[in-house]
Amino acid sequence: MRVLGIEGTAWCASAALYDAETDSVLIESDAYEPDSGGIHPREAAEHMSEAIPEVVDHMLAVAEDEHGPDAIDAVAFSRGPGLGPCLRIVGTAARSLAGTLDVPLVGVNHMVAHLEIGRHRSGFDNPVCLNASGANAHLLGYHDGRYRVLGETMDAGVGNAIDKFTRHVGWSHPGGPKVEAAAAEFAGTDPGADGGDSTANLLDLPYVVKGMDFSFSGISSAANDAADDGVPVGEICFSLQEHAFAMLTEVSERALSLTGADELVLGGGVAQNDRLREMLAAMCEARGADFHAPEPRFLRDNAGMIAVLGAKMAAAGDTVAISESAVDPNFRPDQVPVTWRDGESVARGGGGGAAGGAARDPDADRRGAEATVTVAGSGEDRRVIKRRVPKSYRHPDLDRTLRRDRTVAEARLTSEARRAGVPTPLVDDVDLASATLTLQYVGDRDLAAALDERWTEAVGRHLARLHGAGIVHGDPTTRNVRVSPDGVGRRRGNGESDAPPEAYLIDFGLGYHTGHVEDHAMDLHVFEGSIRATATDPDPLIAAFEAGYGAAGDDEVLERLRDVADRGRYR
Ligand SMILES: C[C@@H](O)[C@H](NC(=O)OP(=O)(O)OC[C@H]1O[C@@H](n2cnc3c(N)ncnc32)[C@H](O)[C@@H]1O)C(=O)O
Ligand SMILES: Nc1ncnc2c1ncn2[C@@H]1O[C@H](COP(=O)(O)OP(=O)(O)OP(=O)(O)O)[C@@H](O)[C@H]1O
Numbered sequence: 001m002r003v004l005g006i007e008g009t010a011w012c013a014s015a016a017l018y019d020a021e022t023d024s025v026l027i028e029s030d031a032y033e034p035d036s037g038g039i040h041p042r043e044a045a046e047h048m049s050e051a052i053p054e055v056v057d058h059m060l061a062v063a064e065d066e067h068g069p070d071a072i073d074a075v076a077f078s079r080g081p082g083l084g085p086c087l088r089i090v091g092t093a094a095r096s097l098a099g100t101l102d103v104p105l106v107g108v109n110h111m112v113a114h115l116e117i118g119r120h121r122s123g124f125d126n127p128v129c130l131n132a133s134g135a136n137a138h139l140l141g142y143h144d145g146r147y148r149v150l151g152e153t154m155d156a157g158v159g160n161a162i163d164k165f166t167r168h169v170g171w172s173h174p175g176g177p178k179v180e181a182a183a184a185e186f187a188g189t190d191p192g193a194d195g196g197d198s199t200a201n202l203l204d205l206p207y208v209v210k211g212m213d214f215s216f217s218g219i220s221s222a223a224n225d226a227a228d229d230g231v232p233v234g235e236i237c238f239s240l241q242e243h244a245f246a247m248l249t250e251v252s253e254r255a256l257s258l259t260g261a262d263e264l265v266l267g268g269g270v271a272q273n274d275r276l277r278e279m280l281a282a283m284c285e286a287r288g289a290d291f292h293a294p295e296p297r298f299l300r301d302n303a304g305m306i307a308v309l310g311a312k313m314a315a316a317g318d319t320v321a322i323s324e325s326a327v328d329p330n331f332r333p334d335q336v337p338v339t340w341r342d343g344e345s346v347a348r349g350g351g352g353g354a355a356g357g358a359a360r361d362p363d364a365d366r367r368g369a370e371a372t373v374t375v376a377g378s379g380e381d382r383r384v385i386k387r388r389v390p391k392s393y394r395h396p397d398l399d400r401t402l403r404r405d406r407t408v409a410e411a412r413l414t415s416e417a418r419r420a421g422v423p424t425p426l427v428d429d430v431d432l433a434s435a436t437l438t439l440q441y442v443g444d445r446d447l448a449a450a451l452d453e454r455w456t457e458a459v460g461r462h463l464a465r466l467h468g469a470g471i472v473h474g475d476p477t478t479r480n481v482r483v484s485p486d487g488v489g490r491r492r493g494n495g496e497s498d499a500p501p502e503a504y505l506i507d508f509g510l511g512y513h514t515g516h517v518e519d520h521a522m523d524l525h526v527f528e529g530s531i532r533a534t535a536t537d538p539d540p541l542i543a544a545f546e547a548g549y550g551a552a553g554d555d556e557v558l559e560r561l562r563d564v565a566d567r568g569r570y571r
């Protein structure tokens, strides 16, 4: 099968020819380069209306030259997300070409294409995917016929966050490659630098990770302020990259840990950045996962990825009638029924070796995304020793600060939550020098390994109480709740209740004090996200969770949760 792909969601007018027999991809692209500022939708659309016919005609001529008049078996196009005026031009071109050639039309989700090209090129079976593009930043994992959004930016895409800073200092679009060059130069020339590695001086910028979601807006603003204050621009570029990419690497590691996946693929324009790829490769190596980033021509926007996924969709019969082929500027990757693959879900619910621990060996060492956990003692005296291990991928100063601050926060908030009536482990000892805590051993498995409405309801109540005390957890996932299902079974089965069954909240390292409705709603959003990422039938679990929260907490927070959930959606 040969597929002609067309891409034009924002800046790149592109056509490609994919030959599935030989697995070869030819791409012809024409980029829109704004004279000043960022991408202007109207100018971008004008560019598309001129450039799309040219690149398509070129590819068609190449195809017909080589394979004759019946060269093309299907036409695939980017249906969204993207800028409406650009998408409509691409849609019109694709419909008319499919009509003229009398071949099927395939409507491709651009973000799923960024993912699938990595899966295709790597040969990985079931990876987690980090899409690091201009307008987006998210983690996807396959589960039950859909790509689930495991985590995503709460505001700007990563490329847009970088470009916002470069516009502020007057650099032309796109800013990403210029920031990369300036950062590399700074790292190489700073007196503290050691052969251009990451030990150059680091500015303190916001680092915001909540569960597997993250935020870049604070980084862009702080970077702009630093420039206004006269900080050398190279130093800002370096620090911007170190913070933003460490956040992306951290959430990727969390996604691998939560799902139990051992493969990561990278997609999107920002993935062309060497430092981002270096960090992700180092993280994967340290946890024994495989990592793949396709070659640059498949990372930035391109029609090759549209043609390759288009061929898989066409082979699965997943084509679209012209009358139903409207574009969708807000097309989310989790809306797409994945017709072209089968196989196991990435989200097995509580992976990470023994960490999910359906009571396999309760004393085996566990490894979370951040820490190693060793179990010591027995019976009532059983303790866990939790050590936040250094992460070689991130700048040593940032690494030290994060490990220390989170250890302090965890010790303090675990105890405060307990005093507020929320079940948490007792804290026996804190050793800041080695970022190590000694905690009471609680529960017998992670909620991820025993997902059940009774527990999600209990988590709702506990979070409500926690928020009532002015504390957010910051990372309330199904891996950060410990439960004792056997206790419940005994109690329900024969009336015995030697120890009252409880759901314990653990891992308060990302917690903080706040009375803001928004922050409280974010906690609920993170918990629901972790359920959606791993559960086959999330709705009843989420309903029970919200009922638990509603019974003990503030309705305003539940209302705000709807806004938070909608806000992360791509515009
Ligand atoms: C919806 C679609 O239109 C959109 N496309 C998009 O954002 O273009 P993409 O090619 O994936 O990414 C462009 C971004 O990638 C950044 N970029 C390019 N080279 C870079 C580099 N070496 N380092 C950092 N960023 C880089 C640019 O600054 C720009 O922000 C998307 O995929 O979100
Ligand atoms: N107090 C405890 N009692 C029993 N088990 C625990 C306790 N603390 C941690 N664990 C176990 O160790 C695992 C990892 O701990 P924790 O979540 O605190 O570390 P982490 O590295 O921050 O993990 P992640 O970032 O993946 O949530 C938990 O999922 C749980 O199975």
Ligand SMILES: [Fe+2]
Pocket: 110, 114, 133, 134, 268, 269, 300, 301
């Ligand atoms: Fe893109």
